Each structure stands twice: as C-alpha cells, then as structure tokens.
Amino acid sequence: MGVPEKSAGAQAQDSIEPQVMTSNPPSEKGDMYETHEVFKDSADGVNFRTVSWQSATIIFLKIQFAMSILSVPGSLATLGAVGGALSIVGWEVLNTYTAIVLGDFRNRHPECHTLADMCGLLWGRVGKELVGLQILIAQVLITAAGIVSCSTAFNALSEHGACTVVFSFVSAVLITGFSSVRTFSNLGWLTWFGFTTFFVSVFIFVVAVTQQDRPAGAPPTGDFDLGWVAIASPGFAAGITASANIFISGSGSSMYLPVISEMRRPQDYRKAALLAGALVGAMYLTFSLVIYRWCGVWLTTPAFGSAGTLFKKISYGIALPGLVIGVGIYQHVAAKYMFVRILRDSRHLQENTVTHWATWMGSNLILGILGFIIAEAVPILNYLLGLAGSLCFAPFSLIFPAMLWMYDFKSYRTGSGREKIIYGLHILIVLIGLFMVIGGTYGVGLSIKEAYASGMITKVFNCADNSGTIS
Numbered sequence: 001m002g003v004p005e006k007s008a009g010a011q012a013q014d015s016i017e018p019q020v021m022t023s024n025p026p027s028e029k030g031d032m033y034e035t036h037e038v039f040k041d042s043a044d045g046v047n048f049r050t051v052s053w054q055s056a057t058i059i060f061l062k063i064q065f066a067m068s069i070l071s072v073p074g075s076l077a078t079l080g081a082v083g084g085a086l087s088i089v090g091w092e093v094l095n096t097y098t099a100i101v102l103g104d105f106r107n108r109h110p111e112c113h114t115l116a117d118m119c120g121l122l123w124g125r126v127g128k129e130l131v132g133l134q135i136l137i138a139q140v141l142i143t144a145a146g147i148v149s150c151s152t153a154f155n156a157l158s159e160h161g162a163c164t165v166v167f168s169f170v171s172a173v174l175i176t177g178f179s180s181v182r183t184f185s186n187l188g189w190l191t192w193f194g195f196t197t198f199f200v201s202v203f204i205f206v207v208a209v210t211q212q213d214r215p216a217g218a219p220p221t222g223d224f225d226l227g228w229v230a231i232a233s234p235g236f237a238a239g240i241t242a243s244a245n246i247f248i249s250g251s252g253s254s255m256y257l258p259v260i261s262e263m264r265r266p267q268d269y270r271k272a273a274l275l276a277g278a279l280v281g282a283m284y285l286t287f288s289l290v291i292y293r294w295c296g297v298w299l300t301t302p303a304f305g306s307a308g309t310l311f312k313k314i315s316y317g318i319a320l321p322g323l324v325i326g327v328g329i330y331q332h333v334a335a336k337y338m339f340v341r342i343l344r345d346s347r348h349l350q351e352n353t354v355t356h357w358a359t360w361m362g363s364n365l366i367l368g369i370l371g372f373i374i375a376e377a378v379p380i381l382n383y384l385l386g387l388a389g390s391l392c393f394a395p396f397s398l399i400f401p402a403m404l405w406m407y408d409f410k411s412y413r414t415g416s417g418r419e420k421i422i423y424g425l426h427i428l429i430v431l432i433g434l435f436m437v438i439g440g441t442y443g444v445g446l447s448i449k450e451a452y453a454s455g456m457i458t459k460v461f462n463c464a465d466n467s468g469t470i471s
Contacts, residue, residue, distance in 0.1 A: 047350075048183050048184075048185075048261070048262045048350070049261075049262055049263070049264055050183065050185040050262065050264060051184050051185050051188075051259060051262045051263045051264060052263070052264060052265075052268075053263065053265065053268035053269070053271050053272045054272075055184075055185065055188050055191075056256075056259050056260075056263055056268075056269070056272040057271075057272040057275050057276050058188075058191050058192055058195055059184060059187070059191050059259055059329065060256055060259070060272055060273060060276035061195055061276050061279060061280060062191050062194055062195045062198075062322075062325065062326050062329055063252040063255050063256070063326070063329055063330070064249065064250055064252050064276060064280040065195065065198065065199070065279075065280050065283055065284075065326075066146075066198065066322070066323070066326035066327070068245065068246075068248060068249035068284070068385060069202055069249070069283070069284065069287060069288070069303070070149065070303045070304065071245050071303070071385055072084075072088070072245060072246055072249050072284055072288045073287075073288045073291040073292050073295065073299050073303045074242075074245070074299050074303065075087070075242035075243070075245045075246050075288075076242075076288055076289070076291075076292040077227070077232075077292060077295075077296065077297050077299050078232060078234045078238050078239065078241075078242035079232055079234065079239065079242050079243070079246075080229045080230055080231045080232035081228065081229070081230050081231075081289060081292060081293070082230045082231050083231055083232060084242075084246070084288065084289075084292065085285060085289060087242075087243055087246045087247075088246055088249075088281065088284050088285050088288065089281065089285065091246055091247045091249070091250055091251075092249075092250045092277060092280065092281035092284070092285075093281070094398070094429070094432075095247075095250040095251050095253060095277070095397050096250070096253075096273065096274065096277030096278075096281070098253060098397050098398060098401035098402070098429070099253030099256060099273045099277060099397075099401075100270060100273055100274070101401040101402070101404065101405050102115070102118075102253055102254065102256070102257060102401050102404070103253075103256065103257075103260060103269040103270060103273055104270075105118060105401075105404045105405070105408060106118070106257055106260055106266075106269075107260070107266055107267060107269065108408065109121065110266070112257070113257065113258060113261050113337075113340050113344075114132070114135065114254075114257050114258055114337050114340075115131060115135060115254045115257060115396060115400060116128050116129070116131040116132035116135060116337070116341075118257075118400070118404055119131040119400060119404075121404075121407065122403060122404065122407055131400070132337065132341065134392055134395070134396075135254070135334065135337055135392075135396075136334055136337070136338070136367070137391070137392060138388050138391075138392030138393060138396065139330050139331060139333065139334030139367065140334070140367060140370045140371050140374055141374065141384055141387060141388035141391075141392065142327065142330045142331075142384075142385075142388055143172075143175060143327055143330060143331050143334075143367060143368070143370075143371030143374075143375075144371045144372075144374035144375040144384050145327075145375075145384035145385050145388070146171070146175055146323060146324075146326070146327025146330070146371070147168050147171045147172050147175065147327070147371055147372060147375035148168070148375050148384065148466070149323050149327075150167070150168075150170075150171030150174070150175070150320065150323050150324060150327070151164050151167040151168040151170075151171050151375075151466060152316070152466050152467045153316035153317075153319065153320045153323060153467075154167035154170065154171070154320075155167060155465050155466055155467035156304070156305070156312050156313055156316045156467040157313055157316055157317055157320075160465040160467070163463035164462060164463050164464060164465065164466055165376060165461050165462070165463055168372060168375055168376060169372060171324070172368050172369075172371060172372040172375075173368070174324045174328075175324055175327045175328045175331055175368065175371070176328075176331065176364050176365065176367070176368030177328075178190070178324055178325055178328030178332075179328040179329070179330075179331035179332040179335055179364050179367070179368075180332075180335075180360070180361060180364045181332070182360060183262065184258075184259055184262045184332075185262065187325075187329065187332070190325055191325060191329070193321060193325070194321055194322040194324070194325025194326060195322065195325075196322075197318050197319060197320075197321045197322045198318075198319050198321075198322025198323065198326065199283075199322075200318055201304075201314075201315045201316070201317075201318035201319035201322065202283075202287055202315070202319070204311065204314060204315055204318065205291075205303070205304055205307050205311060205315040206287055206290050206291060208307040208308070208311040208314075208315075209290075209291060209294045209295055209306060209307050210290065210294050212294070212307070212308065214298075215294070215295040215296065215298035215299070215306050216298075216300075216305065216306055216307060216308040216309070216312075217295070217298035217299065217300050217305070217306055218298040224298075225296075225297075226295075226296035226297070226298070227296040227297030227298065228292065228293060228296040228297075236439070236443065237442075237443040237446045237447055238443075238447075239443075240390075240439045240440050240442075240443035240444075241383075241386045241440070241443045241444050241447050243436075243440070244385075244386040244389040244390045244394075244436065244440040244443070244444060245385050245386050245389065247389050247393070247394070247397075247436065247440075248385050248386070248388060248389030248393050249280075249284055250277070250280055250281065250284070251389060251393040251394075251396065251397035251398075252330075252393070252397075253273070253396075253397055253401075254393070254396035254397060254400075255329075255330065255333045256269075256273065258333050258336050258337065258340075291303060291306070304316055304319070305467065312467070316467075331364065331367050331368065331371070332364075334363075334367050335360070335363040335364045335367055338359075338363040338366075338367075339359055339360050339363050342359050342363075343355070343356065343359055376460050376461045376462075377460050383444055383447060383448050383451065386440065386443070386444040386447070387441070387444045387445075387448075389436070389440060390436055390437055390439070390440025390441045390443070390444055391437065391440070391441050394433045394434075394436035394437045394440060395433060395437060397433075398429055398430070398432055398433030398436065399429075399430050399433035399434065399437070401429075402426040402427070402429040402430045402433070403426075403430060405426050406423065406426055406427075409423070
C-alpha cells in the first residue's frame with residue numbers, strides 16, 4: 001500500500017508528524033510539537049504529562065472491563081452461544097481497529113484533546129460543540145448505569161438495609177469523589193486496585209456458578225430447562241438490544257483520547273490500545289460463555305445474582321471498589337472535557353488557582369448530580385448501557401473514526417483498486433454505525449416502554465430492592 005495523499009488538515013501537520021514518530025520523551029520533542037499539545041511540560045503548576053504506556057493500558061482495561069460483564073452474559077441468553085460469541089469477537093475486533101484509528105488521528109493532530117476537537121476538523125465549531133454535548137450525554141448515561149450497579153451491590157451486601165435511593169446517592173458521592181482526582185497519573189494505583197478487585201470478583205463468580213447444581217434463579221426443586229442454545233432467534237427489539245449491550249462492552253475507545261494527552265510518549269498509544277483490546281476481548285468471551293453455559297436463561301441482571309445469595313455478596317463485596325473506580329474514570333473523562341473546554345489557553349488550566357479548582361470540582365459535581373437523576377429514572381442496567389451504546393458510542397466508536405480516517409486519507413477514494421476497497425470498507429463501518437444508532441435506539445426505547453408497561457419499572461426514585469436479595 002502506498003503512502004496516501006493527506007487532506008489539507010493532515011498536510012498542515014506534516015511538520016509535526018515526524019516529531020510524533022520519534023522515540024524521544026516529550027521533554028525532548030520539538031517546540032512545534034509542544035505548541036500543539038493541550039498540556040505542556042512545565043516545572044510550574046500541574047504537570048499532566050506523566051502517564052506511561054503500561055499505566056495507560058490499565059486505564060484502558062478499566063474503561064472497557066467493567067459493568068458490561070454483568071450484562072453481556074444476558075445478551076448471550078438472547079442471541080445464543082454461537083451468535084453471542086461471534087458478536088463479542090466481531091465487535092471487539094472492530095472496536096479495537098477504530099481505537100487505533102482514533103489514536104493515530106490524534107497523534108497526527110496533537111491539538112485534539114477529545115473526539116469533539118477531532119470532529120471540529122470535520123464540521124467546524126458547530127460540529128465540535130454538538131459532539132462535545134454528545135460526549136457529556138454518553139458519560140452521564142454510563143455514570144447512571146454505574147450508580148445502578150453500585151446501589152445493587154449495596155443492596156446485596158446489606159440485604160436491602162436502606163432505601164435504594166439512599167444507596168444510589170451514596171454511590172453517586174463515591175463515584176464523584178473518585179472522578180475528582182485531578183490527573184490520570186494520580187489515578188494510577190487506584191486503577192490497578194480497581195481492575196484487580198473487579199477481575200477477582202468476576203472470577204470467583206464464574207467458578208461459583210460452575211459448582212452449583214442449578215442456577216440460583218432456576219426453580220429450587222424439580223426438573224427445569226436450562227435454556228442453553230447454540231443459535232437463538234430473538235425478535236428485532238430483543239436482538240438489537242442484546243447486540244448493543246455487547247457492542248458497548250468494548251466501545252469506550254473515545255475515552256482513551258484524553259489519556260493520550262497525558263501520556264509521556266503519545267506515540268506508544270498503539271501498544272496500550274492493542275494489548276487492552278486483546279485482553280478485554282478474551283475476558284468477555286471466556287467469562288460470558290462459561291456463565292451462559294451454566295446459567296442458561298436463568299441469568300439475573302446484573303449477573304452476580306445468578307450465583308446465589310452467599311456468592312452474590314462475596315462477588316459484590318470484592319467488586320464494589322472496581323465498580324466505583326471504573327465509573328469514576330468515565331466521569332473523570334467527561335469532567336476533564338468540560339474543564340479543558342472552559343479553561344483551555346488560559347493560565348488557569350495548569351495553575352492551582354481558585355478558578356482552576358472551582359471549574360474542576362464544579363464539573364464533577366454537575367455530572368454526578370445528573371447521573372444520579374438518570375439512574376433513578378431508568379434504574380435497569382441493560383437499558384442504560386444499551387441506550388448509551390446505540391445513541392452515543394455507535395457514533396463514537398464506528399461512525400466518527402471511519403469518517404476521520406476518510407478525512408485524512410481522502411485520496412483513497414480515487415486511488416488504486418486496493419485503496420478504493422479500503423475506502424469502501426470504512427464507508428461500510430459508517431453504515432454499520434448508522435444501523436446501530438437507528439436500530440439500537442429504537443430497540444432500547446421500545447424495551448424501556450415495555451418495562452414501564454409491564455411494571456418492571458414501577459416508578460422513579462423507587463426504594464425497592466434492585467438486587468433480588470429480598471423478595
């Protein structure tokens with residue numbers, strides 16, 4: 001494949017690009033590269049550029065391997081083992097590829113801090129602001145889903161010792177407290193701890209379900225049908241909601257972008273993204289298939305309830321720090337977007353001024369409040385994740401990356417036959433993304449409507465137990 005002709009925007013970066021590809025640390029890069037970076041190396045004020053590629057890998061793992069593992073096994077119950085496995089592998093490969101596309105684009109355009117900045121190159125100021133708003137909506141939905149998960153954990157551990165609204169409020173406070181840690185490097189050891197505890201809790205749960213005579217959700221006595229199938233035939237709404245839940249499990253690559261701006265060596269991004277993609281895909285595939293094999297259609301949502309009361313408590317107890325930290329990273333990314341958007345190009349961005357701290361803490365507080373309100377309005381994890389996946393992360397992980405690639409490599413459209421095929425494949429990615437946006441949003445919206453009609457969601461700000469511990 002020849003070197004493609006780049007767009008005018010990419011050509012403007014040609015003097016920067018060779019600097020990106022060197023192996024020198026940020027402090028040794030050329031002045032021109034530094035002038036385009038959002039955060040500057042500075043001996044004074046806050047130095048944000050301190051994240052190694054190994055630390056970035058753990059942050060990426062924690063972004064991707066979180067609440068979705070509690071809902072993906074339920075998607076296999078809808079799609080069947082073969083359909084679900086193919087969906088996991090297919091989405092993970094595609095999401096990892098678009099993650100590489102986003103990181104490469106960012107390193108060709110180092111002035112871009114978030115996906116909103118990138119889309120500003122495509123559609124100008126209006127596009128930048130609209131995508132920025134979309135990022136905030138997505139993060140609020142993810143925060144809401146995290147609050148639901150954490151309140152479920154508190155209910156399971158305490159056997160519904162308080163009103164669920166109280167547990168949701170406590171969860172929102174904890175998540176906001178973690179997200180308020182100012183730099184990704186300072187989140188480092190907490191992220192390691194969060195990923196480890198969450199992985200251990202899932203592993204314990206998986207082992208526990210394989211040692212039981214029957215799933216906890218199955219009839220306690222007598223014969224029962226496990227409901228395991230290789231290939232299922234779900235209706236459109238159920239199928240697209242299940243697929244959206246699997247898709248979102250690996251679609252958080254747009255959240256990687258602010259981390260790149262805080263890496264010591266942004267050119268090491270590919271290593272971190274590829275390693276995270278491979279590990280996340282392997283974990284989702286193996287864990288979900290084992291859980292579905294032993295629980296069948298008797299899966300609860302979230303899945304920890306399928307292991308019985310004792311192991312549900314053990315799993316939730318170990319997982320709770322990981323749940324808080326994982327969601328806190330998402331809220332941190334959204335707050336960092338607001339923070340940089342407000343203070344960019346001012347001295348307050350990297351100086352410990354009152355304006356600096358008021359903006360940072362205020363951004364986190366606003367996002368935490370909005371997440372709490374949404375969590376109480378739609379208190380079902382699957383629907384929140386599915387809605388975020390179809391409405392926001394389908395554009396973030398499919399449509400926008402493919403369009404950004406076509407922006408920089410537009411010469412492929414009229415190039416050789418091979419180049420035209422590659423360009424056409426990126427158009428196909430855009431079409432897949434559009435299908436997920438339209439079909440996924442419709443399917444999830446219909447599911448939420450049916451949940452209210454059937455009484456599954458009875459009212460907002462509901463005190464009832466959401467863990468299944470108390471009948």
